[in-house]
Amino acid sequence: MNPLTEQVRTLLRHTLAAYGDSPQAAGWLHHHLDRFDEPLRVAIAGKVKAGKSTLLNALVGERIAPTDAGECTRVVTWYADAPAPAVRMRPRTGGPDRPLTLTRRDGALRIDLQGTPVSEVDRLLVDWPSQHLRRTNLIDTPGIASLSADTSARAGEFLTPEDSPSPADAVVYLMRHLHAGDVRFLESFHDRGVARATPVNTIAVLSRADEIGVGRLDALISARRIARRYRGDDKLRGLCQTVVAVAGLLAETARTLRQDEFVALSELAALPRSDVEALLLSADRFGRGDLASPDPATRVRLLERFGLFGVRLASTLIRQGVTDPTALADELVRRSGLDELHRVLQTQFSERRDLLKSRSALLAVDLVLTREPRPAAARLRTEVERILAGAHEFVELRALSDLRAGKIVFPQEAMTDAERLLGGEGGSAPARLGLPDDVGPGDVHDAATEALRRWRRRAESPLTGRASAEAARIVVRSCEGLLATRSRHHAHY
């Protein structure tokens, strides 16, 4: 067991003991004690029509979140792993959850609210057996800047609740474009909760990446170039861990690719190139053209599932020699950027699970102490303070924020090195040392020793400024930690 989580758990229990007589506080703390053992909660947020539900489907690999051309998600919806599918509705007015019926149409899930107005629904809870939901619960939120003010308000309420910490442990923020003016969207007051959530639990996704290059074959390369530029943007670095470009629709479809779709695409690929190109000039043409096989209805379905870009890419790949559906799906997933997103989610969220959970729990304790001050609170508050100041995970986090905010300055190379060693690119030992994942323990040991020596020298150099020396000492501690626990990290994953 991780010492940090142990400390936080103990603190939660102590607080619970002190507040046992207050039903509200006790309920809240119990809830958080339970939450500690639950999967990590990741909310998917963003402006309306940013492709949140589509991305959720892509991450799970099944079409469980309803998607539509119009604005679709109007209620906060939680997706969790369970032995059997079920959906419940939690009314806003309190009272027990009410079960709803689930139906499937065209392979996509439909949820019938049975006439309950969305304004009276607090959230929908969807149980769905999926290994992808086992360690992470996904939360789909309504779009920000929706035309329906209520829908926006529901998202805002969820992501930035008025008086308590956000129910999500981490946030994936989707945006369709972002440039000088758009950085401000992230910071803008509407997204206050997301931005204020500190960069540590936020990653930004440049969604609908295929559309950025208006569906050209090189659209994703273009999108990746843009994402890279954002990653280097000083302002954005202070708002989120990283930026990844993902073509959501393509990823969703690739992960749910069906045999008949592959057959239809192969038929397309077999046509002369110029014919296909003429057909793919516009979505209308593709659906209408007088081609016998695949027939128009199939083509309309293909378009629905792949988008113009997806059809273009998939047929090109088949023409280039991808011959079976699995290989095609894999290649499409890889190109869609979903793999990269998975990797980032793994390094930034899953590997930081303890830290993120502890953070949520500390926020919860803090809320209780502030809301219901009593004599015992002073001692508990000191304990919160002690964990915050003492736990190396939090110290690292602060140093990382300072580095990214430009408050501590090292030479460029050392800066990158420090960020990595502090866990900026993932908490595992190889990630911190910039080594491949499958590297042996011996190499890890050598690299960590070398890093330790390097940073000790920097920390002790009389030429290093006071703030920088302080930061260097934190890096040294991280290196020592690596040497002490390198085997544990490996056992963990």
Add this chain to the structure above:
Amino acid sequence: MAVPEAVGLVDLALKAVTAYDRPDLKPRLTHAKARLTDPAVRVLIVGEFKQGKSQLVNALVNATVCPVDDDIATAVPTQVGYGEDTTVTLVRDKDGGEHAERTSVPLDQLADYVSEGGNPGNRAGLTRAEVTLPRKLLQSGLVLVDTPGVGGLGSAHGAATMSALPTADAVLLVSDASQEYTAPELDFLEAARKLCPNVGCVITKTDLYPHWRRIVELDEGHLSRAGIDAPQLPVSSALRLHAALTQDLDLIAESGFQDLVSFLLRKVVSRADELARRSTSQDVLVTCQALESKMRAELMSQRDPERAGALATELEGARSRVDALRQRSARWQLTLSDGVADLIADIDYDLRDRLRAVSRDGEQLLDDADPADIWEQFSEWFHKQVAHAVAQNFVWTTERARWLAEQVAEHFAEDVDVHLPELRIDGGAVAGKVDALEMPAGEGFGIGQKLFVGVRGGYGGLLMVGLATTMAGMFIINPFSLAAGVLFGAKTVRDEKKRLVQRRQQDAKNAVRRHIDEVTFQVGTDSRENLRQIQRELRDHFTTLAEELSESLAKSVAAAQTALKDDAARQKRVADLEAELERVSGLADRARTLVAEVAA
């Protein structure tokens, strides 16, 4: 095409005025002619960024004029109009817009100056780029203005775009078919409808989105719910450009550009055209009436010398009544001066009220959090709110000013109408002309021009800088407290830090108040100035009108007194006058046909 016809008519009227020796009628006609020779019909192309605005312009003129990029593109407004040669001119305003520096560059270098890549954040400080192209579409006088989408519609930049609306003949809101309208887009449309005679909703990239019809349908719903009457024009620039290469007629039809072009020509250009016809016709008619009234007076006195004296007295009376219109105490004068005074007070109150609400919300937000944590987001939000308030105030000012001008015109026309049935002035037409005069598109006029320059000189730019410097001193915060604060959000501010936070909150709130004061002062001064300008223009317009009437009547009085004694000579003069009256009424008929053609 009315313009050549209208110019011909004005030339003819000018000749007549010279022939009948009435130099007093000349300025009105030369002014009309000057208006006709500059037929620019400005169409603003606006929208959120990355909706395909630049590509739309390119597809309309079938040339790669505006740079298009997957990442950021347009940074400087680009104006595309007709010219016999392809030219590109970069314009940089100096000394607050009084002087402009103009540089010519080759077309293929335009991207280096107007794109975000070549000129990030418009570092070069360009006001706009002007492109001329030999294209048939543009020959009608269309000038397409591609605006940068930076910042989105709700930002200060969006407010600048909005204030350019009254000077434009049409605005096209560009939104791609990937999603239905968002709240800022609908807000913009609602304001645009009040400020601009023609609003079109262009839905782009229909080639890319299979569901574009659904989106158009959804948007239609949004528009009708908001009570906005604007045509939806789904287009695909990519198909249009491709079709131009292959000359594929089906593709052209599918691209949807035929509807867009016909909207531009049939509605936008022809409305500008109609306005030109109407005002030209009105000018010529007024001239004819002035000529006629003198001739008629003389004719009456020649036919019936006995009554000449009585007629002269009657006309003299009419003249003194018209002269009374020039007095400060005339009803229209009072309407105008009272109206403007009221308007200034109301607009000022409205502005203060809106800004006070922003200030109140802002202070509330600052009370709830540590300004150090939220300052960046806060100032962004704050600027948007201020920009929105200023824009709304501007919309209201424009509406009210237009209404006032109509009121004044009505009162003037009524007074003239009562006393001088022969010199009837069509109240509606006067109001129509006043309408065009109220917000002239001339250089250096009013909020519109100033704000359109936007990035540099507009309120947005000016005030952003102001606020940034005000707050510069606020960030003396020790790094540890900031990190902890950030980590825990604003809720967990420790007691010992409370004092510091309170100080920061106080500082921030002071900055907000100072900034609001500044905005109130600046915008208030400008809108007062603007309204005074409107007042002057209206007063000059109607005073000139009254002077013209008075002059005409004086001539008529003189003519009435010239009755000849000799019968034979009198008969000859009567015949002459009848023939001349015939000619003048021929001219008047032509003037009437000019408008009738529009109605037909």
